[in-house]
Amino acid sequence: MNQSIPTKKPRVAILISGRGSNMMSLVEAAKTSGYPAEIALVIANRPEAPGLEWAKAQGLPTLGMDHKLYENRAHFDGQLTGVLQTAKIDLIALAGFMRLLTEDFVTTWRDRLINIHPSLLPSFKGLNTHQRALDAGCKVAGCSVHFVRSKMDVGPIIAQAAVPVHADDSADTLAARVLEAEHKIYPNALAMVASGRAKVIGEQVKIADAINQHMTLFSPKLP
Ligand code: GRF
Numbered sequence: 164m165n166q167s168i169p170t171k172k173p174r175v176a177i178l179i180s181g182r183g184s185n186m187m188s189l190v191e192a193a194k195t196s197g198y199p200a201e202i203a204l205v206i207a208n209r210p211e212a213p214g215l216e217w218a219k220a221q222g223l224p225t226l227g228m229d230h231k232l233y234e235n236r237a238h239f240d241g242q243l244t245g246v247l248q249t250a251k252i253d254l255i256a257l258a259g260f261m262r263l264l265t266e267d268f269v270t271t272w273r274d275r276l277i278n279i280h281p282s283l284l285p286s287f288k289g290l291n292t293h294q295r296a297l298d299a300g301c302k303v304a305g306c307s308v309h310f311v312r313s314k315m316d317v318g319p320i321i322a323q324a325a326v327p328v329h330a331d332d333s334a335d336t337l338a339a340r341v342l343e344a345e346h347k348i349y350p351n352a353l354a355m356v357a358s359g360r361a362k363v364i365g366e367q368v369k370i371a372d373a374i375n376q377h378m379t380l381f382s383p384k385l386p
Contacts, residue, residue, distance in 0.1 A: 173253035173357045174203035178260040183207075183214020184342065185258035185279055185349050190221060192350030200357035204250050206243070208262055224250070230262060240268040247272075256353055257311065266313040274363050276311040277356060279349050281341050283307060283323055288316035293334040293341065304328050304337055306345045308352035310363060319368045321361050322352040 175193075177186045186205060193202045205218035210227025219225045226246065233239035239262075247255065257278040269276065282292040284307040296304045305325040312318040324344035328337060355361035360371045 172201045175200045175254045176204040176252040177256045179214045180261040188346040240265045269313045293337040319363050321368045322348045324348045
């Protein structure tokens, strides 16, 4: 008889700093049956982050860790690793977590730490991505989910989505279009990592049985 052995879902911690709309998309996805990860903890480095209140109201374990109360970056990151290990966290998803992480932290969580960035990496690392895409005259913009390495917004790419740039876009209208795509690809990317389908091999992500499932193209309508 072919009996499947029940396996435990990886426990995910989501780290936020603000409104947490990407965190919400991960939490909602994880509620659906068959989703291969459990959201076990939401942490904010700004205790007043609106996203933390939302997570609390969902009945999720939450923690505000005010980074200003720690001696330095290494102290904060060390305590953070302690909290995550005590909570038996397997994977970390950064979702608008506006803090650089130390090399030690990134090494400890190597290939178990992912981030979403609002550009088509490796273009437009850092801040103000939408205005910079407009200033460069880009005709497409988008977002990327990637494994975290010690350099900012660098690391093996798991999933990307492209969206059109409209002639009359402002940074805000473009940001809203990209954000909608972020909410689609982040839950998919986390699922691929949590289920073991997405693996880092030679600093690139290989996806098992994927026929372009890691890429969503929102094509502009042709005339
Ligand atoms: C998103 O655009 C994300 O890509 C970037 O910061 C923003 C956070 O938004 N890293 P939210 O807090 O998830 O709504």
